[in-house]
Amino acid sequence: MLSYPEIDPVAVSLGPFQVHWYGLMYVVGFVAAWWLGCKRAERIGLTRDDIGDYLFYAAIGVVAGGRVGYALFYGLEQFAADPLWIFRVWDGGMSFHGGLLGVILATWLFARKKILAFFTMADFVAPLAPIGLGAGRIGNFINHELPGRVTSLPWGMPFPGMGPEPRHPSALYEALLEGAVLFVLLWWISAKPQKRGFVSGVFLLGYGAFRFIVEFVRLPDAHIGYIAFGWVTMGMLLTLPMMLFGVLLIAWSQKQPVDVKTTDKR
Template sequence: MLSYPAIDPVAVSLGPIQIHWYGLMYVLGFVAAWFLGRLRAERIGLSKDDVGDYLFYGALGVVIGGRLGYALFYGLGQWLADPLWVFRVWDGGMSFHGGLLGVLLASLYFAHRKGLAFFTLTDFVAPLVPIGLGAGRIGNFINHELPGRVTDLPWGMPFPGMGPLARHPSALYEALLEGLVLFIALWIISAKPRQRGLVSGWFLVLYGLFRFVVEFVRMPDAHIGFIAFDWLTMGMLLTLPMIVAGLGLILWSRSQPVDVRIPDKTG
């Protein structure tokens, strides 16, 4: 059994101003996406500056969509009891599924502005997302969030505030699968131009499968519990449509062109 690392969720305190590790993890994710996006921007006709503009809209989509999604899917009662709670994002509580919807809306707007096909843009951004997902899960772990179920495996650890029993470090499982493994897989798949929609489809399928599997060792939200069958969680329920949509996109992509655009540098 391992000990839960004693990491202060507050990274830096400057008088009344506190900078939390959870927020810094999001910054890390966006910086990594900005850097990697600039490497491939010209493939779809974007300039390096366009990448920064796109990520600005994407950041708004992640934060607003993620927080509203969590409030609707997991914390509606708390939101109704304390309406200002939804603005305290440093307390944790961000929904991936809500954040995904926010990014899709931002992508739809940006694709329209730049004259790009929607799935051309989502294929471009899909490999950039996992680093932020992995970093966010590490932020959850530092915040003592996403506790796992009890285990006797040697890497289990007592979860702060949940007694002496060892539990799965489920947030770290998600950081590994949704972060590192998903990034490597999508970066390899997208190493050369692919048919439109293929990379987006694989993102949905792989994320959905990884999240579904980890839900078996992650504690369901205490105020929700199991949705059905004493094993189906809200995370599983929200993830199943992603897997189905991803498989549909992969099949649809077979009829689509390999989508590559070269920017006009004459002007």
């Protein structure tokens, strides 16, 4: 059994001003996405300035979509009781699925602005996202969020405020799978131009599969519990359509052209 590391969720505190590790993880994700995006920007006819502009769109989509998605899927009662809570992002409570929808909308708007096919831009963006996803899960871990179920495995650890039983560090599992493994997979696949929509499909299927697997050892939100059969969680329910759409998108992509510097609006 391991000990849960004692890390203060507040990274920097200057009087009333506090910088949380959770917020810094978003910075890590966007900086990594900018750097990686700049390395491949010319592939689809973008500049370094364009990457910065896109990340502005994406940042709004991630924060707004993630927060609204969490309120709708997981925290509707909390939002109804305290509407201003939705603006306190530093308190935690972000939905990946809501953030994904926000980024999809941001990507569509940016692609229209640059006269790019939507999936041209989406395929470009997909490999840039996992590092931010992994960093966000590390932020969850530092925030004592996403506790796992009780385990006898040697790397189990007591979760703060949940008694002495060792639990799966499910947030770290997600950081590894949704972050590191998914990044390596997508970056490798996208090293060479692929058919339009293929990389996006692999992202949806890969993230969905990894998330679905980890949900088996991650505790469901206490105020929601299991949705059905004593093991189906809200995360599983939201992830199934992702995997299905990922498979359909991969199949659809096989009839699409290889996407290099395309400028059509299809």
